[in-house]
Each structure stands twice: as C-alpha cells, then as structure tokens.
Amino acid sequence: MNYRQLGSTGLEISEVGFGTWGIGKSAWLGAEDNESVRALHRAIDLGLNFIDTALAYGEGHSEKLIGQVLRERDETVYVATKVPPSNLEWPARPGLRVEEIFPGAYIKECTQTSLKNLGLETIDVQQFHVWQDEWVGEGDWLEAVDDLKKEGKIRFFGVSTNDHEPHNAIRLIETGVIDIVQVIYNVFDQGSEDKLLPLCQERGVGVIVRVPFDEGGLTGTITPDTEFEEGDFRNDYFRGERKREVYERVRRIARGLGIEEDKIPEIALRYILSHPVVSTVIPGMRSVRNVERNMAVADGKGLLTEQVQKLKEHRWVRNFYPGFRD
C-alpha cells in the first residue's frame, strides 16, 4: 500500500481509500451488511487507513457499520464524514443562505451524532456535504468549525464540492480556512485539473477524489442492457440512451489504449493517482472482491505519460446527476 500526505494536515493516508455511500443502502440498493463489514476489514488488512462516509449515507447506517469495524481493529484508521445540508438538497443551489443551510448549532449537533454513530471521540476530517462559494465570509459556520476543533471533536475540516463544479470552492480555498477539499475527478470529468488542483498544490490543501468510476460508468460493467434494482439512483443517473453512450465511450478508451475492457477500473484509478496533488481516491466498494482489486492498484505506480495524454482525449463534460436535467 502506498501512502500520501493529506495536504498539510500531517496525516499520511492510503492513496486508495474506502468510499462508503453504497454500504449505507440509501440511494444505492443491493449492499449486504455482512459483506460490507467483511469488505471494510479486508481493506484494513491490506493497509487501507482512510474511510470516507457521511451522516446522510443511510441516515447514519454507513457510519455505524464503520464504527462496528473500527471497534474490532487496533490499527489507526482515519475517518472523514460530512454534515448534510439542513434542507437535505443536493447539490446546493445558488442563492441559498448559509445561515439556513449550515447554522453553527446544527453543525455541532450533526458532528455529535456522527461521533456517536462512529463510536469515536474525534472525527479526523469533518466536511460540508455541499458548498457554494458565495458563502465565504457569511454565517457562523466558521466559528462552529473552530469551536469543534478546539473541543477536540474534529481535527480537520473541508468541503465536498457540488458535482462537476470544481470552480465552486476556489474562493474558499483562497481564504485559507480549509484543510481538504473533496471533488469529482475522473477520466470523464477532468475539470479539477484546470484550476482547483494547481491551487490545492499551492495552498497545501488535501485532495480527496470521489466518484473515480463515474458511478460505475468507468468500470466497463455498464452495457446498454444493464438493469438496476427499482429505487436505485442509477436508474436515473444512467437513464435513456446514457448506458449506450457510456458503453461506447468506454470501448473507445480500451481500444485507444490497446487494453481489454476488464482493465478499465485499474486504468481509471491510475489516471487519478497519476496526478501528484491527489491525496487519496475513494472508490465506492461493497464487496471483498472489489476491495482486493482496488487495493492492488495502490502500488505507487502511475501511468505512462503517453497513456495519460491519450486519456485526456476522453474528457466528457456533462452532468447526469438528478437536479441537472438535460
């Protein structure tokens, strides 16, 4: 397992971390708790020491499973969680007041609930689950964050940016008050490379990369005939002709690199890890099988420059998330 610095926090974290939206069993259906717990244990066995979760993932279910596993382990494992927006709307729309979305007392209350769910005394990284840069300098959220740090309830703080909006945290990073930022960055969405990642490098801000597989699109397993359980959010994310489009694009990536399609997940992770500013990438995992495959990629070896250049041709600007209708 290769480890990297999480910005200037001093934490040395595994370059592949554990994404736990799926094991929360809210928007993603099909996870089984026993297998989720086995997957978490296996990842820690293999040297993983960074887990990303959120209070909103199954209304604390994901955090509780993590807590259950951590109680059985002696290893140091860093946990990042998130405060949901008080209106429970993702992404944050412009024009909302931060006093309403993240009031100080609410941030403290959510942190307390997450600590209880996780069975921890301190959360290593607390994040806001949405962000709007117009909130810089507004509200009492920063005082609440400072209080939580002083009380030892959180160690570091940052925000998870709105989907496909890496520009929407630039002002915040420039103010110097956050330790980390969580962004979507993958072979399709390369937007973070333009301004966000260079700025994070300059300011020593840690970078947690989410959705490395484009919610499964970049695994090579989505075909025009793929079906998801009724109620699974991917029915919406991959609706209409999107599955076919994703499938054809993934085939073009494999052809361009001269690889088999089953190598796509590895290439997708290595593309992200080839960027030196990335601290960790957090694929969503719900099985021991995927844990073993993804941990095997955390060997510190990047892609060849020519492979990275070829992958840059596959930048695909679009937004499949609910709330963005095409």
Ligand SMILES: NC(=O)c1ccc[n+]([C@@H]2O[C@H](COP(=O)([O-])OP(=O)(O)OC[C@H]3O[C@@H](n4cnc5c(N)ncnc54)[C@H](OP(=O)(O)O)[C@@H]3O)[C@@H](O)[C@H]2O)c1
């Ligand atoms: N706003 C936010 O802050 C936010 C939003 C989204 C995600 N996140 C965080 O980022 C994490 C990652 O994103 P995500 O889980 O949404 O999507 P993702 O990592 O892009 O994709 C997850 C999908 O990839 C599959 N997969 C994982 N490893 C694989 C492998 N080696 N081969 C083939 N398939 C593989 C999973 O399979 P299975 O179906 O078999 O499990 C799952 O279907 C989340 O879990 C969460 O921690 C944060």
